[in-house]
Amino acid sequence: xxxxxxxxxxxxxxxxxxxxxxxxxxxxxxxxxxxxxxxxxxxxxxxxxxxxxxxxxxxxxxxxxxxxxxxxxxxxxxxxxxxxxxxxxxxxxxxxxxxxxxxxxxxxxxxxxxxxxxxxxxxxxxxxxxxxxxxxxxxxxxxxxxxxxxxxxxxxxxxxxxxxxxxxxxxxxxxxxxxxxxxxxxxxxxxxxxxxxxxxxxxxxxxxxxxxxxxxxxxxxxxxxxxxxxxxxxxxxxxxxxxxxxxxxxxxxxxxxxxxxxxxxxxxxxxxxxxxxxxxxxxxxxxxxxxxxxxxxxxxxxxxxxxxxxxxxxxxxxxxxxxxxxxxxxxxxxxxxxxxxxxxxxxxxx
Amino acid sequence: xxxxxxxxxxxxxxxxxxxxxxxxxxxxxxxxxxxxxxxxxxxxxxxxxxxxxxxxxxxxxxxxxxxxxxxxxxxxxxxxxxxxxxxxxxxxxxxxxxxxxxxxxxxxxxxxxxxxxxxxxxxxxxxxxxxxxxxxxxxxxxxxxxxxxxxxxxxxxxxxxxxxxxxxxxxxxxxxxxxxxxxxxxxxxxxxxxxxxxxxxxxxxxxxxxxxxxxxxxxxxxxxxxxxxxxxxxxxxxxxxxxxxxxxxxxxxxxxxxxxxxxxxxxxxxxxxxxxxxxxxxxxxxxxxxxxxxxxxxxxxxxxxxxxxxxxxxx
Numbered sequence: 001x002x003x004x005x006x007x008x009x010x011x012x013x014x015x016x017x018x019x020x021x022x023x024x025x026x027x028x029x030x031x032x033x034x035x036x037x038x039x040x041x042x043x044x045x046x047x048x049x050x051x052x053x054x055x056x057x058x059x060x061x062x063x064x065x066x067x068x069x070x071x072x073x074x075x076x077x078x079x080x081x082x083x084x085x086x087x088x089x090x091x092x093x094x095x096x097x098x099x100x101x102x103x104x105x106x107x108x109x110x111x112x113x114x115x116x117x118x119x120x121x122x123x124x125x126x127x128x129x130x131x132x133x134x135x136x137x138x139x140x141x142x143x144x145x146x147x148x149x150x151x152x153x154x155x156x157x158x159x160x161x162x163x164x165x166x167x168x169x170x171x172x173x174x175x176x177x178x179x180x181x182x183x184x185x186x187x188x189x190x191x192x193x194x195x196x197x198x199x200x201x202x203x204x205x206x207x208x209x210x211x212x213x214x215x216x217x218x219x220x221x222x223x224x225x226x227x228x229x230x231x232x233x234x235x236x237x238x239x240x241x242x243x244x245x246x247x248x249x250x251x252x253x254x255x256x257x258x259x260x261x262x263x264x265x266x267x268x269x270x271x272x273x274x275x276x277x278x279x280x281x282x283x284x285x286x287x288x289x290x291x292x293x294x295x296x297x298x299x300x301x302x303x304x305x306x307x308x309x310x311x312x313x314x315x316x317x318x319x320x321x322x323x324x325x326x327x328x329x330x331x332x333x334x335x336x337x338x339x340x341x342x343x344x345x346x347x348x349x350x
Numbered sequence: 351x352x353x354x355x356x357x358x359x360x361x362x363x364x365x366x367x368x369x370x371x372x373x374x375x376x377x378x379x380x381x382x383x384x385x386x387x388x389x390x391x392x393x394x395x396x397x398x399x400x401x402x403x404x405x406x407x408x409x410x411x412x413x414x415x416x417x418x419x420x421x422x423x424x425x426x427x428x429x430x431x432x433x434x435x436x437x438x439x440x441x442x443x444x445x446x447x448x449x450x451x452x453x454x455x456x457x458x459x460x461x462x463x464x465x466x467x468x469x470x471x472x473x474x475x476x477x478x479x480x481x482x483x484x485x486x487x488x489x490x491x492x493x494x495x496x497x498x499x500x501x502x503x504x505x506x507x508x509x510x511x512x513x514x515x516x517x518x519x520x521x522x523x524x525x526x527x528x529x530x531x532x533x534x535x536x537x538x539x540x541x542x543x544x545x546x547x548x549x550x551x552x553x554x555x556x557x558x559x560x561x562x563x564x565x566x567x568x569x570x571x572x573x574x575x576x577x578x579x580x581x582x583x584x585x586x587x588x589x590x591x592x593x594x595x596x597x598x599x600x601x602x603x604x605x606x607x608x609x610x611x612x613x614x615x616x617x618x619x620x621x622x623x624x625x626x627x628x629x630x631x632x633x634x635x636x637x638x639x640x641x642x643x644x645x646x647x648x649x650x651x652x653x654x655x656x657x658x659x660x661x662x663x664x665x
Binding site: 046154241282305317325329 | 368370371372374375377397399426467469473479480481489498499507521524553554579582583584586609633636648
């Protein structure tokens with residue numbers, strides 16, 4: 001038998017005494033316990049601990065191997081950003097990067113001189129801002145609405161309907177929107193039947209940014225309410241009762257109890273969103289790039305795709321991707337810093 | 351959420367209809383008529399915005415050519431129902447093959463992802479085990495950077511995965527977020543149970559299989575759904591790693607047939623003889639893509655919250 005009865009730590013039992021619903025497995029207590037565990041375990045030699053835990057380590061390895069191969073090794077591949085990379089220098093495209101000539105920052109120079117790059121960057125920020133202003137508040141409002149529904153069945157049915165589009169693929173969402181707003185969609189069809197000219201809102205570059213935001217709302221705003229509902233269900237009813245006793249009406253209870261209860265969740269989601277600001281819907285935009293044109297639809301991610309995968313200019317595209325990666329990392333760290341300064345927890349703890 | 355749905359605050363002894371409102375606490379005001387009406391209206395509008403487009407798609411897929419031509423395209427109110435479009439799609443050709451590909455990739459991919467993720471989550475769930483901190487850091491760090499499209503593409507090419515179905519499974523096989531959710535759930539299982547099994551001589555494999563997994567059915571269902579939906583919905587990897595059109599999954603075929611309005615390959619007979627509207631075929635392809643997820647997701651709905659633990663990020 002490969003297991004052993006050497007206890008991992010006395011505190012293991014304590015740490016594991018948590019209910020599944022508890023949303024902070026890495027709470028302060030658990031962390032302290034973990035530290036103690038480390039110290040206690042440190043008294044045993046590594047060989048004994050390894051023998052004791054070898055089954056656990058073995059179980060962890062397949063996932064770790066996949067993550068090393070597909071998340072860590074490609075990071076090294078970013079060296080092609082500093083090369084005049086030529087995939088045909090070797091039989092193997094990945095090996096070819098060891099033989100391609102180095103060109104320093106030439107790729108980056110070319111990117112900064114390309115007006116299409118700046119345009120893609122501008123589109124990225126416009127879409128991000130629109131999504132933040134028009135999309136972000138909707139799940140909060142929907143959660144408040146659902147939370148005020150007291151009939152259990154009505155509530156379950158409403159939730160089932162609202163969660164549904166989240167599980168649809170982007171291809172499906174875009175084609176569904178096509179059936180409503182497209183040139184052969186139901187709106188254009190109805191207009192034509194009444195003697196008007198049909199409209200095609202799917203290919204209009206001017207309103208494309210609103211279309212993209214609307215698609216995002218349709219697909220994911222309903223799903224977004226889950227975290228808010230969880231926060232709302234953890235508010236004690238006693239608070240509402242006490243406030244009502246003190247004469248607070250419906251709206252004042254919402255303002256003074258419900259909204260403060262949502263504050264940490266809102267802050268966390270804002271931090272996550274701002275940290276991920278440069279990602280504004282890659283698949284969604286790529287799908288509609290042909291119909292609306294690159295001018296309106298190109299963002300950083302699709303710019304990388306176009307130059308790398310389509311034009312096979314790998315070094316150049318990798319450089320653009322690297323710019324996005326580095327700025328993105330900076331945004332994550334900054335957003336967390338701001339959250340900490342505001343007294344919120346952010347994604348990771350200080 | 352589940353608690354709220356399952357047990358209304360003051361549950362009376364005789365079970366009332368779950369459609370009925372539970373009794374109002376004495377301190378709460380009666381809702382105003384306009385307030386109730388407004389709420390009902392808002393809910394109806396939201397449901398309409400989601401369901402109406404799906405309704406049009408489903409109804410049109412079930413219409414004959416005559417009805418579709420009479421309506422001038424999409425049909426809102428069904429006249430009669432015919433399954434001719436589905437029959438045509440399922441008698442072979444491009445769409446049937448693509449659906450089988452999607453089904454296969456989804457089933458095998460989900461099984462593989464679940465096996466790898468559950469093992470990893472269990473391996474990391476015994477706090478204080480050797481190396482567990484290091485492995486956890488390795489996982490968490492991936493949430494702060496992405497390798498980038500180009501290097502990943504070159505790697506998948508370098509590994510020789512292009513034009514194989516492995517390219518649709520391996521690069522996206524593990525989600526760190528899902529592992530962390532599973533792990534935090536496994537950590538919540540009563541340690542007494544696990545310790546007593548260990549004393550009885552059960553090893554980690556047996557504990558995982560006989561105790562941890564049966565106790566985690568809800569979260570396993572949610573995470574399986576997440577993985578399955580991911581595989582079913584994916585089209586991008588197929589578009590860059592597969593060149594053979596015959597290997598394409600359903601989503602990619604849907605892009606060609608519905609979004610780009612190309613003619614389907616290998617089933618033109620009915621369309622050519624004029625019995626079947628190309629529009630009905632397009633809508634039927636969309637229904638095939640949406641039906642599996644629309645049927646599966648409500649079953650797992652009660653447990654969604656377990657798969658969305660915000661705390662999971664903090665490890």
